[in-house]
Amino acid sequence: MALLIKPILLASAGVIALAGCVTTSVVPGQPSPNRTRDGAVIGGLLGGFLGATASNGNQGRNAVLGAAAGALAGGAIGSALDAQARDLRGALNNDQILIENTGSELIVTMPEGILFGFDSAAIRAGLQTDLRALAYNLNQYPNTGVEVVGHTDADGTASYNLDLSTRRAQAVAGVLLEAGVAPSRVRSFGRGEDQPVASNLTTTGRQQNRRVEVIIRPR
Structure with missing residues (x-):
């Protein structure tokens, strides 16, 4: 050696x-x-x-x-990730949507509060425009794969939270597909309460944990 x-x-x-x-x-x-x-x-x-x-x-x-x-x-x-992140930030109209560039992937985080109503997987009308802007960005950078991942807080049962997070991820992925992103590029699944980013013991922490992440990876 x-x-x-x-x-x-x-x-x-x-x-x-x-x-x-x-x-x-x-x-x-x-x-x-x-x-x-x-x-x-x-x-x-x-x-x-x-x-x-x-x-x-x-x-x-x-x-x-x-x-x-x-x-x-x-x-x-x-x-390529720098350029895609810059273009996406310019296209979005909601400062609550976070874009993190890790150097190997982009993580677009959308909190539950702007996406869904309480205990619902129906996307709010106000977010349709931003999701379609995201889809347009994905189509401008076609050499990427996309994972849509739903997350919840720890309130309720683990099985219910997993189901809710899965349905929410599917709803977001559905808008991307309807806007023209190729199905072969998109996967969606829920993580339930298994991957918190903050404490579930506080109101603020639970709000942060209820989210959908769109992970964009070069391929």
């Missing part, structure tokens, strides 16, 4: 230098760092490691080539 350290360090230095040349892109109003650069660094380090561990006797050259290829691929993914 010690023999691999030098080529990996060499590749890493090249990745950091390459990432420094990548254009910065920030989504207004969102805590979004430079995901293009992040993707380049992560992809480059992975590519460099895989190249260095190749068994053809050319670990140094493989590490550098792998790092360069990985950096370019990772940078391209990060750049």
Whole structure:
């Protein structure tokens, strides 16, 4: 393993230098760092490691080539996510819809209060326009897969919450499909109360947990 350290360090230095040349892109109003650069660094380090561990006797050259290829691929993914997040934020008319760019995916979070009435899976009329704007954005970036995931708080029984979250996810996915997003790209399912983002012991926490997430991943 010690023999691999030098080529990996060499590749890493090249990745950091390459990432420094990548254009910065920030989504207004969102805590979004430079995901293009992040993707380049992560992809480059992975590519460099895989190249260095190749068994053809050319670990140094493989590490550098792998790092360069990985950096370019990772940078391209990060750049596409930056652009898609920026376009989506500009198209939405509701500041309560949150967009998080993790560097490998976009997570669009819509709280229950703007989507549904109490104990209901019927989408409010006021959100139809934003959901159709989301669908338009997805169609502008067709090389992505989409997961629509429903979540609830812990009030009520686990089985009821799972059913409600599933029906809500299906309702959101249905609008996306009706607006022209290809069915092969969209999956929907509920998580019930299993993945809280806040405490269920407070009113504010329960409100945060009742949500639908649309997760957009490059593919």
